[in-house]
Amino acid sequence: MNYVEQINKIKSLVEYYTCQSNQPISELLNNPSSEFKQSAYRLFYELIKFKSPSFYQEPNPINEVFSLIKRSISCTEHSKKSVLECVERWWLEWYFTLEMDTKLTSNITDIPACFVSSSTQHPMRKHELSHYAKLFTVLPMPICNVCARTGDLLKVNQRFVDIFGYTLDEVPNLAVWWEKAFPDPEYRKSAKALWKNSLQFAKENNNDIPANDYRVRCSNGSELVMEVSGIDNGDEFIAVFYDATERLKAQDILRDMAFLDSLTKIANRRRFDEQFAYEFERLKSSADKLSMIFIDVDHFKQFNDRYGHVTGDICLRDVAQKIAATVSRSEDFVARYGGEEFVVLLPQTDTKGALFIAEQIQKAIEELAIPHQDSFTGLLSISMGVNTADTNDDKLVFLKATDSALYYAKRQGRNCIALSSENL
Numbered sequence: 192m193n194y195v196e197q198i199n200k201i202k203s204l205v206e207y208y209t210c211q212s213n214q215p216i217s218e219l220l221n222n223p224s225s226e227f228k229q230s231a232y233r234l235f236y237e238l239i240k241f242k243s244p245s246f247y248q249e250p251n252p253i254n255e256v257f258s259l260i261k262r263s264i265s266c267t268e269h270s271k272k273s274v275l276e277c278v279e280r281w282w283l284e285w286y287f288t289l290e291m292d293t294k295l296t297s298n299i300t301d302i303p304a305c306f307v308s309s310s311t312q313h314p315m316r317k318h319e320l321s322h323y324a325k326l327f328t329v330l331p332m333p334i335c336n337v338c339a340r341t342g343d344l345l346k347v348n349q350r351f352v353d354i355f356g357y358t359l360d361e362v363p364n365l366a367v368w369w370e371k372a373f374p375d376p377e378y379r380k381s382a383k384a385l386w387k388n389s390l391q392f393a394k395e396n397n398n399d400i401p402a403n404d405y406r407v408r409c410s411n412g413s414e415l416v417m418e419v420s421g422i423d424n425g426d427e428f429i430a431v432f433y434d435a436t437e438r439l440k441a442q443d444i445l446r447d448m449a450f451l452d453s454l455t456k457i458a459n460r461r462r463f464d465e466q467f468a469y470e471f472e473r474l475k476s477s478a479d480k481l482s483m484i485f486i487d488v489d490h491f492k493q494f495n496d497r498y499g500h501v502t503g504d505i506c507l508r509d510v511a512q513k514i515a516a517t518v519s520r521s522e523d524f525v526a527r528y529g530g531e532e533f534v535v536l537l538p539q540t541d542t543k544g545a546l547f548i549a550e551q552i553q554k555a556i557e558e559l560a561i562p563h564q565d566s567f568t569g570l571l572s573i574s575m576g577v578n579t580a581d582t583n584d585d586k587l588v589f590l591k592a593t594d595s596a597l598y599y600a601k602r603q604g605r606n607c608i609a610l611s612s613e614n615l
């Protein structure tokens with residue numbers, strides 16, 4: 192298998208898990224299925240262990256291969272990039288483990304003992320030695336080697352110093368590291384507990400320290416979210432840090448995409464269902480009121496028929512943005528319910544407050560002054576149904592009653608606001 196074929200195999204793996212597998216991307220990244228990890232491992236083993244000894248020749252081959260693939264992925268393909276980075280991270284960890292298990296001896300002084308396997312039968316050759324020393328230095332992520340008994344940091348690589356700004360003299364042991372990199376006592380406590388659990392897990396599971404995200408304070412005061420994993424051989428462990436900022440950003444984008452209506456750029460129905468359930472749950476344990484407004488654009492079928500669907504789309508986008516701009520409290524929530532229908536949730540708001548907001552929305556849409564020749568006023572208008580729930584109300588009954596109020600407004604001739612009969 193040549194280099195290009197090897198690269199294509201990795202690309203196909205990423206392509207498959209991004210586009211064809213049934214697992215949603217966010218779940219794939221947060222909770223990778225064993226099938227995904229196993230496929231990545233099989234490919235790693237095939238290329239690195241058996242078929243491609245040439246992978247060993249360069250000090251940092253995995254990084255090079257993945258950089259090449261990254262360059263071939265367009266910057267808009269966020270999910271593909273995230274999946275690729277996930278595979279790269281595993282490969283680097285496996286690469287370390289493989290080297291440790293099969294190549295190293297314990298009588299070498301300039302190599303962290305963590306690289307050294309006591310079960311190794313073959314003494315390491317000189318060029319291999321320099322290779323491993325180099326590996327520690329050139330790997331593109333921060334790495335530190337720690338004595339498990341004393342907590343002394345035995346070695347950190349240049350990348351560690353570059354990224355965090357701490358030299359070995361400044362963080363000589365774990366106690367100082369926890370103090371400096373985790374200055375908030377509360378967060379330090381939870382981070383330490385997470386790390387302790389990870390080390391325990393490693394002892395019970397092949398020495399692999401599982402990856403978790405930690406918020407690390409750098410010497411210049413900035414904070415980075417780092418995914419930390421590693422290897423624990425009992426006497427020492429190696430912690431490998433991977434910058435999770437890009438992954439978290441990609442996850443945020445994916446989450447936004449899943450919950451955003453692509454046309455109007457406000458929350459979609461799925462997001463509404465979630466928020467509605469959350470607000471109703473909250474209502475149960477409080478004496479507050481929750482108000483809701485259903486909004487429907489009047490005679491929108493005729494608008495589309497007269498002005499065309501493209502103008503119709505622009506109109507829906509403008510109406511949605513106007514509603515969102517009018518409802519300004521941070522706890523209020525606006526979503527596209529479907530088609531030309533929108534919904535507003537107003538926590539801690541009584542009927543009077545909700546009617547006031549509905550009037551504001553009506554005024555705002557009037558100010559948009561979108562021509563609509565088939566409308567009574569000559570301008571695009573909306574109809575609204577308003578309803579208010581309290582602790583004892585049922586979610587679905589409330590939703591239905593608000594919908595009925597909206598259709599009452601329609602029957603009244605449109606361009607008006609109707610209050611649910613429950614509130615009269």
Ligand SMILES: Nc1nc2c(ncn2[C@@H]2O[C@H](COP(=O)(O)OP(=O)(O)OP(=O)(O)O)[C@@H](O)[C@H]2O)c(=O)[nH]1
Pocket residue numbers: 454487488489490491492493495499500501502503504507529530531601605
């Ligand atoms: N352009 C565009 N039109 C949409 C979209 N979603 C739904 N519609 C149209 O909105 C129209 C809604 O029509 P109806 O449900 O009959 O309602 P209406 O014409 O607004 O009448 P009333 O609600 O009774 O005032 C349909 O023609 C849908 O095709 C969209 O995303 N873009």
